[in-house]
Amino acid sequence: MASLALLFFLIISSTFLFSHAANLQLQSSTTQDESFTSILVSQNGLDFVKDLLVNKAISSIIPLQLPATIEKSARIPFLGNVNMVISNVTIYKIDVLSSYVKLGNSGIAIVASGTTCNLTMNWRYSYSTWLVPFEISDEGRASVEVEGMEVGLTFGLENHEGTLKLSLMDSGCYVKEITIKLDGGASWLYQGMINAFEEQIASAVESAITNKLNDGILKLDSFLQSLPKEIPVDDNAFLNVSVVENPILSNSSIEVDINGLFTDMKNVPAVSKNYWQTRQPSFFCTDQSKMLGISLDEAVFNSASALYYDAEFMEWIVDKVPDQALLNTAGWRFIIPQLYKKYPNDDMDLNISLSSPPVIRISERKIGATVYADVIIDVVEADQVIPVACISLVIRGSGSVKIVGNNLGGSVKLDDLQMSLKWSKIGSLRMYLIQPVMWTLVQTVGIPYANSYLGKGFPLPIIRGFTLQNPEIIFSSSKVSVCSDVAYSESDDLDQLYLGCKLFGQQKPRM
Template structure:
């Protein structure tokens, strides 16, 4: 294997392993299930590409002495023994009670080598030697390994429980030299060549699994979303291995990149995961509504959910003259002064997922500011309870969404200009929410956040299923 090239076995095994639920010992809010089709997909990549990626594989030199009638002792050396190609006839992968079994059978491989022999005989007073090349065909080879999986401190620990390679038969074709010596050469070295091939492949697999385990240990426990948030992708429970699927539970909550407290959430029901309606899909990712509420709480705690509105489609409404019919006392006290609208959330938005999508309730304070003589003067505060609905979407490997405004209620929190007639202001607030607040929210939802999919794989033909408290993504994957 070339030293500068990362073995593809790293990425393929990682795709199989890093993607579903076991005995609940820690909180988890996201689960990913690989179906039988997904297992076959990863297995095909693993067997046909990962095992083949070990070539060209050079085997140790073999030498020995053989006694041949009338000639005496002949010293034979095989060098530059190299596996040039591997072809896998059939293969399968099966999760078991303790790990994952992967077997490749009816496998053939081709080798090339150089040979050299020398001997002294009483017939000639000088040493006799010859050399040439040879090609070897290996048939009926079987390669199998069993991988053990466990979670340690939030990361996945991979161990090789068993590994073996069995060569049933080989065919050697020599070029050059004396034909009468060929059979002696074949008889002398067939067992050594078989043993060398078996040991080389087993050692290479052991080396690859060891490096893969180190790679898994080095994987980040958080996926950056933006400058403020990351997605916690630590493993929460032991892997669940079934006859037709494999998977893990992960924490899945949003965490701040600058540490602020995020509320804790109640236990989730790991056994009530929603299954994809189409069993032919490779992958199933289920996200509890606590994931979305953790994002909401994080951005709220980070003081990210506040905006000063100084530009709107009808800019005249950001002057007290535009409010003279709605709030006449405002115009009388501050005639023809420009205004700002300071919107801040009074608590984290609450998100509820149902069969129809998601419902969001936003609690916000709208402060009316007057700009006078270079000063910002707060004159009134209106409390808003905004209710909206939305739909989740898939964009590449990101979960995105779009929301619409349903209704809102408002109440006067405080005022420095007397009582306000809120029913007159309500149409303006509706326009403000529709033209400023909602587009801003949809811009954030349109960016979305990354699903827990290993780098190098892309979702395809993805579908969404919404149910009580969960969004489930069902789709195929492509290795990119």
């Protein structure tokens, strides 16, 4: 049962990272203490985890050897003093008839009832009597069946400096009935006397199980305190997973609020100045039977957008396109005649840089993104790159979302493109002629490049071995929610946490 508690909270504390937004306007001076991510596990989810982990807990407990050697003496008429000893009492099998997890404002209770366990032990008798001048002894093995056992614990959970702190409120084990069967020696003769040990054996079993529970809670609390407050994304960013509020326990779910924003290596929250956030209600699933709810707020995406913009990762040199004629001045001779006249048949490239972080908006129907970019048209002569003009773009697109395994993936399409001339060294440009070319470049180069990454998606931090099953995607104001059941593969190890969350490459792309 100690392992049940430990693994139960591995699920609760580490399974799901991305979720719904909290509240308040984003300010860099206060975001460290605000919640932008929450974790919600429903009663069905808790029941699933409980059923799975009861078996894991049993396998970790058995075999369990009780430390005590139990001795007892009795005076029997005609026989005299009889010394009885049982030792090497070992629990080798536990069966749980039923178990449940109950949530309340005061804490979390895990109870296994109708439990039976099987034990083995050594027994020995010795006595002396006036009938014979020497000591008489006998020994053998015994099998013990404990029935109607109930095991449970209750604990509280609170935020302690950004981590979860566990406090044991109650634990115990109660044995209802014991049956002892002796083997070896003259067991038929001693069966009645060995039954006198039932109370001591029951007490020893209760004490051993309770001690295991208490030890497990102490280890679990130490584990929770050691959980990292940051998950590395790559060489430039961390994800802030520090707990910012006490967990919320209702009668049917557990919710844990964490910060959830991207931060750079200096622990500075990355937040776009164009982004704001208002209080949103807790996310919900249309199918209330789903085990888990994962809601991704646009704050997470916008913080990532701002961070990688500040790290100057959003710059590209386009020197290859499907229609390579578009990167030679000859291909532009009817679009920008003066460019071809001044640099006839010269190669070109397009230096693209974002003028501000992309802004992501999520509504009840779709995900929208607005990208502000500057495109510098370069002429390449020998080893010299000559900037000739700069065009400002406002690109608007919409995206779709899908679940690929445990990844959140999707795609984007171009909805609108607006242009304006920022500066030119070759005179005025006819923007209406250039716009179809830019649209083609974005459509044939930019969109496929983005979708190649979006299609793979990024992993939702889920404990290794668990996979989403039959997920449902729900759009609402400022967030996308994923409601899902989960499955578990026995081939994986629950103790191995999947903390990878790499969203971007580490090298500036060259297209």
